Amino acid sequence: MHHFAYRAGVLHAEDVALDRLAAEVGTPFYCYSTATLTRHYKVFAGAFADVRALVCYAMKANSNQAVIATLARLGAGADVVFGIPISSAREIYAHAAKLPGVRVTGVDMHIGSQITQLQPFDDAFVLLSDFVRTLRADGHGIEHVDLGGGLGIPYRHDNEPPPDPAAYAEVVKRATRALDCTLIFEPGRLIVGNAGIMVTRVLYVKRNRTDPSTKTFIIVDAAMNDLIRPTLYEAHHDIIPVKAPIVGASRTVADVVGPVCESGDFFALDRALVEPEPGELLAVMTAGAYGAVQAGTYNTRPLIPEIMVRGDRFAVVRPRVEVAELISRDRIPDWE
Numbered sequence: 001m002h003h004f005a006y007r008a009g010v011l012h013a014e015d016v017a018l019d020r021l022a023a024e025v026g027t028p029f030y031c032y033s034t035a036t037l038t039r040h041y042k043v044f045a046g047a048f049a050d051v052r053a054l055v056c057y058a059m060k061a062n063s064n065q066a067v068i069a070t071l072a073r074l075g076a077g078a079d080v081v082f083g084i085p086i087s088s089a090r091e092i093y094a095h096a097a098k099l100p101g102v103r104v105t106g107v108d109m110h111i112g113s114q115i116t117q118l119q120p121f122d123d124a125f126v127l128l129s130d131f132v133r134t135l136r137a138d139g140h141g142i143e144h145v146d147l148g149g150g151l152g153i154p155y156r157h158d159n160e161p162p163p164d165p166a167a168y169a170e171v172v173k174r175a176t177r178a179l180d181c182t183l184i185f186e187p188g189r190l191i192v193g194n195a196g197i198m199v200t201r202v203l204y205v206k207r208n209r210t211d212p213s214t215k216t217f218i219i220v221d222a223a224m225n226d227l228i229r230p231t232l233y234e235a236h237h238d239i240i241p242v243k244a245p246i247v248g249a250s251r252t253v254a255d256v257v258g259p260v261c262e263s264g265d266f267f268a269l270d271r272a273l274v275e276p277e278p279g280e281l282l283a284v285m286t287a288g289a290y291g292a293v294q295a296g297t298y299n300t301r302p303l304i305p306e307i308m309v310r311g312d313r314f315a316v317v318r319p320r321v322e323v324a325e326l327i328s329r330d331r332i333p334d335w336e
């Protein structure tokens with residue numbers, strides 16, 4: 001459930017019309033909905049209201065400080081990831097417990113992301129419970145378990161939705177009840193994924209008029225550097241027009257691509273869409289997680305702005321980085 005919907009024929013983020021926003025901030029841009037973020041956090045945290053639990057939003061999904069501040073105000077903690085080399089887990093705990101000033105009090109796991117079935121969680125949580133018992137037998141006073149993130153979200157409007165937080169909570173509680181531990185969670189995508197979209201403008205529609213059986217390309221002003229998930233993971237994002245299409249409008253099968261000259265520069269391949277006119281706006285849905293944070297400046301394309309909406313207000317929560325600023329960071333060595 002999210003707060004991007006058509007009103008009077010125009011897609012809105014909460015009470016803000018996205019065509020108006022595009023006119024004010026320029027395209028492309030990311031747009032986040034405070035009401036959606038709030039709802040997702042509350043639904044997840046609410047599923048654990050009857051146990052000792054802390055929900056730590058996984059900042060790697062979207063580390064914009066406006067997103068973090070919104071969640072912090074609701075009571076969320078924050079999860080920050082960095083890498084450590086793994087030997088066996090049991091040895092790591094034994095090693096850590098010998099370090100001066102360190103007491104081992106918890107166990108942390110994360111089995112993956114965009115998991116849409118409960119069984120893998122169930123299996124992993126059973127292993128985790130066994131591991132806690134092993135560590136306690138080794139003399140470590142384990143007081144909390146961190147069960148990671150990973151619960152999937154619907155990327156396609158026409159798909160069966162993944163299990164909701166209440167069903168996930170049942171699995172968690174069943175596996176951890178006997179441990180008498182505080183539970184910690186690190187959800188990222190579930191909180192922010194559907195709370196963000198990317199808005200882009202159609203530059204050009206390329207058809208082969210002599211052979212209509214060949215591909216149509218819809219070329220937009222966003223590119224792979226702005227949202228790399230489709231090319232990096234073959235990820236699906238629904239793409240919808242900002243101006244609502246006429247009911248029953250015919251569809252064409254097209255690739256939606258960016259203006260960078262690359263085979264990987266696409267947002268959708270062979271997608272059935274109502275064919276837009278140049279200048280029209282498209283919304284790439286479910287782009288709040290692993291979108292802006294993975295953006296880059298390939299092809300000297302400046303990072304696009306991030307906008308947050310609350311009700312009928314909006315704020316630029318990261319301004320567009322201009323080309324001049326981008327290239328001003330380069331240094332030419334004066335050795336010749």
Ligand SMILES: Cc1ncc(COP(=O)(O)O)c(C=O)c1O
Nearest residue numbers: 058110113149150186187188189
């Ligand atoms: C250690 C860790 N915790 C939490 C997350 C958040 O996962 P998700 O966004 O799928 O909830 C990740 C993401 O991969 C992660 O690596």
